[in-house]
Amino acid sequence: MQKYAKKITKVLVTKVTKTNFKSPIEYRYQQQSAQIIPSPQQLGTANNSENIPNCENPLTNPFIPPTGIVTDRKQFFDRKQEIDRIFEILNSGSSVALIGEEGIGKSSLLWAICQQAETRLYSPRQPVFLDLNLVDDEDDFYSTLCQDLGIAESKGNRLNRALKSHRILLALDNVGKLTWNGFTRQIRDRLRGLAEGSDAPLKLILAASEPLDDLFKDSQDGSKTSPLAGICLEEEIKPWNETTIRAFITARLAKTSVCFTEEEINQLVQESGGHPRRLMQLCYRTYSRYL
Structure with missing residues (x-):
């Protein structure tokens, strides 16, 4: 046996x-x-065929990855209103700062903006995603930026000249790293100079856990204001509401034979607080119990 x-x-x-x-x-x-496929009425307005994963292996947990940034477009869920507003701001000539708590989905939203930039920006720009948690200091920032742009390593006026013929949408994740040792206000002044004006080489989309004026305390010295806050319109990223949470769970379970109970869903709503990362982790554990 x-x-x-x-x-x-x-x-x-x-x-x-x-x-x-x-x-x-x-x-x-x-x-x-058995194959459970939700109706459009069940999914509500958040229903989107791209949001339903293709679970070829029925034993695969559909709530993967339980942590980290979502880079697979088919796994990205909702945030349509936020994305529409962000592109409206970018197309008006301004830069954007996404402000929200840790785990609210800012990094995934940044990535989604970069993926859609080609079709939604009125004036074409090359999207570049840069996670500042992977950068050591100012020199490393300029080196990484130039490498991602495919230009010779440079900074200061040499960088200004190198970028004159470029149009870049620069997505900076974890911008709070600019407050750490190894970074100065000069880098923020430089980014502002490169992003000012509708035809500027850079347009910025930043992700931070608090408003930029609060984040950069050196900007509160005298009459100074944050260089980045001066050119970035802030977009608050809020937790999902209950309707979105339920639609997300339904979409992820669509091609499995598992159906969470009403009691389990209510518990997921309460414990997650609408935070996508926390919800994903809780759903991952809940689904694992069915296996």
Whole structure:
């Protein structure tokens, strides 16, 4: 019997022993024979075919990745209103700062903006995504930026001249890193100079956990204001409401045979507080119990 248990384990991609083989086989049979597809009414206005993952392996948890930035366009969910407003601001000639708590989805939203920039910007710009958590200091910032732009490493006036013929949409994630040792106000002044004007080489879209005037305390010295706050319109990124949470859960479960109970969904709504990352982690654990 042990020999057959090993074979079943290999086929089902789940641990099977001679004493528990019945439940995994029944579960796989139910997944193969049942397919739950929500109606547009169930998904509501947030329904989008791109938001429903293609779960080729029925044992794959649809709430993956439970942490980190969402870079797969098919996995990105909702935020349509925020995206529309962001592109409206960018197309008006201004830069944008996304302000929201940790885990609210700012990084994923930044990535989505870069993916859609080609079709939604009136004046074409090359999108460049730069996570400042991966940059050590000011010199490393300029080096990484030039490398991503495909230009010779430079800064100061040499960088200004190198960027004259470029039109870039620069998405800076974790902009609070600019307050750390190794960074000065000069880098923010430089970014402002490169982003001022409708035909400027750079248009900025930043992600921060607090308003820029509060984030950069050196801007509160005397009459100074934050260089970045002066050119970036701030867009507050809020938690999902209950309707969006329910639509998200329904979409992710659409091609599985699992259906969360009403009690489980209510608990997910309460415990997540509408924070996408926290909700994903909680849903991941809830779904794992069904396996």
